[in-house]
Amino acid sequence: MNKIRFSKIFKVVAVCVLFCLLPTAASAAQVRGRVQHFYPSGLGPVVGVPVTVYNQQLGRSVVAYTDGTGMYYLGIPAGQYYLEVWASGNTPLVFGPFNVREPGTDIPPVTV
16 A cells, blocks of 8 residues: 555656756757858858857856858757857857847857
């Protein structure tokens, strides 16, 4: 009898914990942007470069890498951010600030 009661209580607690976590995950905004470079033939994508965004309250985001078209994609909470492009060395090129809103924000292309 006690095993059955404990099992039901455990399930109820687990479901409550999941419901508490859902609003946090649902409050993320999708951010996308493009990193480009001047080439002799014109503008072109910067491929495989690490990109982060920085917010004073939340700190630095996870790293996203630019794809074959120079695009990057991040899921972050709404707020004001600076874009950091880690093109070379340990010091990023910083752009912004940018206001990120839900459900998504396009950051204008940056040229490095």
